[in-house]
Amino acid sequence: MATPLKRRRLQRVSSTGSFTLSDPSDEDIITPKKVRQAPPSPRATPVKSVTLSSPGARKQPRASLPLPPTLSHLLQLHSALESLLALKLGSSPLAPSPHPTRPDTLTIINICTCAELERAAGRRCAPVEVARLCWIYEAGIPPVPPETRPETPVNGEQDDNPFLTPTKPRRSEIEWLRGGSGVTVSPMRVLDKEVGKRKTMYAFGVEVEVSDGGGRTGMDVASRWLSGRQSRVRLIEKRIRDWWKRNTVSPLPPFPSSLLPPLIQPANLPTPSSTRTRSLVSTPSKTRAIAFNTPSTGRTRSSLLSDDNLMGPPETPTKVRTWTSLPVTPAKSDGRITPTSGSVKDRKSALLERLAAKAGTPRGSVLLRDEHADYERVVTPDELKRRSALSRLGDVAEGIYMLFSSIGGDLATPATRRRRAVPMDEAVQILVKSSRVAISEAEAQSSIKMLAELCPFFVRVLVIDRAEWLEAPSTSALAAPPSPGAVAVAEVSKRSPGGSPKRVGRNEDGGLRRVRERIRRELETPVL
Incomplete structure (x- = not known):
């Protein structure tokens, strides 16, 4: 049996091509290099993948999931409403309503309309959204019935006057009020700038509970309401998610909404012409009670309503006012259309x-x-300027009269105006200082010249040595300076009983009455 060393040598020799010797058992030997180069082996028991749609998947809580578009739209509308109400309360002084719906609350109604909320939020805020928001705000709170609304008391001073018709207690300015959780919904009449007419819209307000020792002014209500903004937003979101949890079906059912009273537009309000059913020519069914006795008019009424009188005008010398008038042919027609009705x-x-x-x-x-x-x-503008100057001539005449009636000269001179001449510049300066309204020197000089043209009997303008002087004609008939005897005779003639009061007092005002009459005639005369 060959050792591993001999096998390596034999393999090295086989690589040169001389001979080859291999042992099949060498492939079963596991070396570290083979472990590193070996591909990953699959698991013996395959594991089934778990998905959210499978029955064994773990469901995530809905509190962490985003709201559907319909519910998210309502939550964003409420967030925009919170910001808009905070802006309105901080930028304008508002006072609580004098007639709160509940005795333990303070209310500021009609702060902003649904149209303003729609512009601020950039989202649709129709009556449907307002009704859904109102349902969220109320959250099971019963609305205030109209019968429990406060009434404005009747003035007690009217009870002592027997000639006044007793009036019923009128309702307060709040037609109806809904809402809860610090937000109110009520109708509000606003002016539509696009159409130029008034219309009724839904408006939002605030409502806070009264605390012991707390203030009741508008700033106190605003600060108390703004302090609970975060808790209010969380409460509204919780109510929306609670409804979402109770409705797990797909698709979602329609969101519930409160049944708000319909908005009464100004065009649908009853007008005097529609409610008035009795014509002018009809006989009143009930006469007013009069404190004093009057003669009976039954005979006169029967004579006026007879057939003879209805066929033509009355033939009696007295003037009888009748409601029926004969057709009159217009004497002049200028082609203009005159509206005959109030349409x-x-x-x-x-x-x-x-x-x-x-x-x-x-x-x-x-x-x-x-x-x-x-x-x-x-x-024309020139005529308007002239008429405004004429309206000032009365004050100018009084100033000139006081100028010439100032203390000076001989004591024996009568109380009427003395014959004097005053430089024009001096008279202009005095008129500018004594005028009730601020006028310039040029306006004062032109007013004096206009007065001299209209009333030469009162004042005249003279040119002496290239300078203008103002002269007041003397109203005395004596050509020479008066003597003490003449003064005594004049005093006796004033005390004589035969003199006429109108003639005696004709020139006592220095001609101011004639000046005023002349100015009035000039103003009344139209310039063609």
Whole structure:
């Protein structure tokens, strides 16, 4: 038998090609090199792979699984609502409702609408989502019935007035209120900027419990509500997952929702025209109680309702007011469409007609309707400027009157205005300082010249040595300076009983009354 050393030698010799000697038993020898080079051997007993779908697989808890899209949508809406309410409470001063739904709670209603929540969250927030969120918030809490809502008390002072009709206690501003877990749902009337009309939408608010010794202001309610934000989010998520655990079927059934009252839009509210069933010509069924006795009107009413009077106008000399009027043919027609009803179409057409008429006028002009005429006239900016200057002439006249009536001169001069001349610059400075409204020197000078043109009997503008002077004509009829005797005679004539009061007081105000009448006539006269 050959030893291993001899076998190796024989193999080395066989590699040279001289001869070959191999032993089949050498293949059974296990060496470390053969162990390293050997491929991995399979297990003797194969193990069956375990999958989640197999019956023996271990199920993961649903608390760690992501929510379905429908439930995740509701949870994200609530998270966005928490952020939006926190922003509203921190940026605007809000006060609790004076009529809480429960005696142990404080409520701030109508903080944000569902449209604002939809814009903030970037997700759909229709009435269906609002009803589902309300079901999550309530969580078995019975809603407040409408019959238990607080009422606003009636003013006790009205009971002492026998002429006022007794009014019923009116309901509070809250039509209905739902919700729970710190969030309320109620209707809110807002203005839709796209349409330009008001409409009713669902709105969200906050609600906190009253604690002993806690504040009741809006900031106290906001701080107390914001402190429980994290616990509220976890509670809402727990309620959603609890419902998911109870409904293991696939697909999921529809999520439950609260039955909210329908929203009453302003267009569906009763209007006075729809609720009024009695016409103007109908006889009232019930007369009002009057504190004093009046003569009976039965005979007059029967005569007015007779067939003879209905066929033509009344023939009595007295004026009888009747509701029936004869058809009148219009004397003048300018082609404009006048709306005869209060419909939206008629009002819109009338508005477009006015806008078209205004577009044809010069830029900066204003349309004014004359009180005594049935037409509109165009007022240019120059006329508006002139009318504003005319409205200031009354104060300018009073200032000039006080300027010329200042203390000075001879004591024997009567109390009427003295004949004096004042430089224009001095008068302008005094008017600027004494004016009720702030005016410039140019405006004061133009007002003085306008007053001199309209009322030359009150003040005149003179040019002396290339300088403008302001002169007030004397209202005294005496040409020469008065003497003491003449003053005494004048005083006796004032005390005479034969004088007329109107004539005596005609010039006591220095002509201010005539100035005001002249200004009023100028303002009332239209400029053609």
